[in-house]
Amino acid sequence: MIIDTSSIAGYAIFREEPTDAVPDLSKSRSTHPLNQLSIEEIRAASKIIREYAGSKPLKFNCLTLREPKKHEYVAFRDRRGPRPDRRAFAIILEKGTPNIAEVIVNLNQSVVEDWKVVQDVGPILTLEDLDVCERVARADPRVIEACREIGITDMSKVYIDAWAIGFDHRWGTERRLQQGLVYYRNSESDNQYAHPLDFTVILDTEKEEVLAVDIRRVNGERTAPSFEEHNYMPDYVGDSYEENRLKPIDIVQPEGVSFRMRGSELHWAGFKMHIGFNYREGIVISDVRLDDHHGQRVRKLFNRISLAEMVVPYGNPDHPHQRKHAHDEGEYGMGLMTNSLKLGCDCKGAIHYLDAIMCTSSGEPAVVQNAICIHEEDNGLVYKHTDYRDGTVISARDRKLIISQIITAANYDYAFYHIFTLDGTYKLEVKLTGMLNTYCLHPSETAAPYGTEVAPAITAHNHQHIFSLRVDPEIDGPNNSIVQNDAVLTDAPLGSAENLYGNGFYCKKTPLRTAKEAAANYCYETSRSWDIINPSSINPSTKKPVAYKILNNNCPTLLAKPGSMLAKRAAFARKSLWVVPYEDYQLFPAGDYVCQSTGELGHPYNKTIADWVAQDGSVENTDIVCYIQFGLTHFPRTEDFPIMPAEPVSVMLRASNFFVKNPALWVPPTHIAVDKSSENAFAQKQQVCCGKSDVPSKL
Secondary structure, eight states, X not given: OEEEOOOBTTBOOEEEOOOOSOOOOTGGGGSOTTSOOOHHHHHHHHHHHHHHHTTOOEEEEEEEEOXXXXXXXXXXXXXXXXXXXXXXXXXEEETTSSOEEEEEEETTTTEEEEEEEEOSOOOOOOHHHHHHHHHHHHTOHXXXXXXXXXXXXXXXXXXXXXXXXXXXXXXXXXXXXXXXXXXXXXXXXXXXXXXXXXXXXXEETTTTEEEEEXXXXXXXXXXXXXXXXXXXXXXXXXXXXXXXXXXXXXXXXXXOOSEEEEXXXXXXXXXXXXXXXXXXXXXXXXXXXEEETTTTEEEEEEEEEEEEEEEEEBOOOSTTGGGOEEOHHHHHOTTTTBOOOOBTTTBOSSOEEEEEEEEOTTSOEEEEEEEEEEEEEEEEEEEEEEOTTTOEEEEEEEEEEEEEEEEEETTEXXXXXXXXXXXXXXXXXXXXXXXXXXXXXOTTOOOTTTEEEEETTEEEEOEEEEEEEEEEEOTTSSOBEEEEEXXXXXXXXXXXXXXXXXXXXXXXXXXXXXXXXXXXXXXXGXXXXXXXXXXXEEOTTTOSEEEEEEEOOOOOOOXXXXXXXXXXXXXXXXXXXXXXXXXXXXXXXXXXXXXXXXXXXXXXXXXXXXXXXXXXXBOSSBOEEEEEEEEEEEOOOGGGSSSEEEEEEEEXXXXXXXXXXXXXXXXXXXXXXXXXXXXXXXXTOEEESSEEOSSOSOO
């Protein structure tokens, strides 16, 4: 059925053959309510929208699942209500006009339920939008002249990375803008980021028109590009591969995997969940439940987990770098930028893949094959103890279930790993790799203090990566609260009867009752964490509410002056934690429309986390949503060039008095391990890992 494998902006998007036939929606009537729209549903929804619009020429910015309202889905899941109707949500641009509309289509009834015009907003720049930049800019006389001035006449060797512009006061929001960062390539496989040029291009996306060519001059002079090659492709590095050859590592599961997939529903080691995907968030994990092996019941953990936003602000205040603060999700879409994953390269072992289904600007379905990878990995020990008196050992191996996707956002690549382990833990790990964003240095300049000269005449500027994990908790039920935990010294003074030796400390627990109270930052001095508790569910041993603990020590402070454009646009990154009352379809902390947003409070069509928190709603014993910010501040190194070694950051949620005992006790201990190393004194000898040890009980 897939016949056209042409790519959009270099990404492997597989188009479906257009058809005038009436789409068959009979299967959609019984599909899981959280499944992404099928090929047939996208065709049906776009047809209904075009017919409703009449003769208006339309451009589809997105066409995706309109998830059912939470109460509708919960009633269906718990067999208390009917299956929710399948709905599609679209953002529509009317070609040749500034008109933008949000459209909801009821697929069960084949009708447009709502057509809402929105104003003064900037929809996501899709891959097709970004494709405009290089094509149009290369042919523009001003761009050609800017290249000729520094000795470049072959425009086929000029490459332009399209970026959202952030905000530019010269044009405001009347046009859909993007900026182009310009590079040179000596050859097709040459590293363009070794040859940054000294100008940027501003374009009108819809009119496909270059508005400005911003040339940076130092003391009135242009900066000549460096043509020295710094390459990383196999053609250039091949000899080193053989000189340092590594022997293969094979991952084998002879009995197959331990998880089961029923459509998009996943069952693994007591976990049950639904795996979804959309153009903006990418992977969405919903309806997460866990078997309590000791309590003999299925317990609810999380209603919905997704990456809700990220921002990459750069720290050089000079023009044009002040415009570099990419909101990669809200401005481009995690789903739209996702890679088609390859076995042995992106994932190893026994893999289950899921495709992603999205739509093109014409409303036709497009499939990214193998967009999601699901697999298991060994995770070291889950528990172990050696009795030093008699040498008795018990040891069990942990493993992790990984649900992953990888995106390419211009120069950077991000690998997102949603990880579940046998003790009930959830972790989101992000690995950052790809290419540094580089810029050219004039001979009179130094990279410091805002960057590092990673190669002669090439600077990479200081920047941050701050991610926002959205967690809609359901810890033992829908009504949850937040408690802040701080390790503090006891108030009793040294030498007192209560603290004679001065060693007393305890966990100070502070309930956070409103959205403003729950706007919190991490504190290293107190090892701060936060508990998501259920006040109505009490642990029988501790007599305290059951909880899942947020552990987040990778949370840098947003390095932008208060009141700055960046601090307003990326308001979500100003705190490590935000907690707000749940509202249907309130998802994105930087707003539904991030492109060219100003971050000002009170926008009628673009509310942000700052607007939500300003209402100061109760977050105590109610339906709440947590936004957890984590990431890193990156001062580039020469080791990050020409291609960056993967750097991981993560955030974790762990059970805290949720179970009555170690939830991994059901994991059988490892009985036998065979050491086949010829250099080991115990070569070929079976080591008993459960029972009596072969080693002396004492040293």
